[in-house]
Amino acid sequence: MSVKAFWRVKYQVDVRARQFSVLTDEPRDFSGDDAGMMPTELFLSSLASCFCMALIYAAGKRKVEVEDMEVEVEGEKDVKNFRFTKLFVRVVSTMPSRTLEGLIEDAKKYCFVSRTILDGCPIEYEIE
Secondary structure: OOEEEEEOOOOOEEEOOOEEEEEEEOOOHOOOOOOOOOOHHHHHHHHHHHHHHHHHHHHHOOOOOOOOEEEEEEEEHHHHHHHEEEEEEEEOOOOHHHHHHHHHHHHHHHHHHHHHHOOOOOOOOOOO
């Protein structure tokens, strides 16, 4: 699996995966044009969307009918050190709390993004 990022202008970067493309940028406060989500927002989006999918997958395995599901992820930022210090995952649904708690526990096993964050993953940089 891979994605590619292509610089366009200023802080605008076009990110491509398969046949899809997402424009990223920085807000005007950070010298960008605010033409797209910030990479940090995409990072949080990756966790939110993957965990939401994992919840739906877990529900399917348990044969639980889902009428609604919302996942919000908030990150506590350490601006000085350019990193998040804590991530908060909030799950909202009208299903009974006990059922949702079970799905959350199962989804933790199926969410590729949260497992990678929690377990850590080495990064290798190359020049081509």
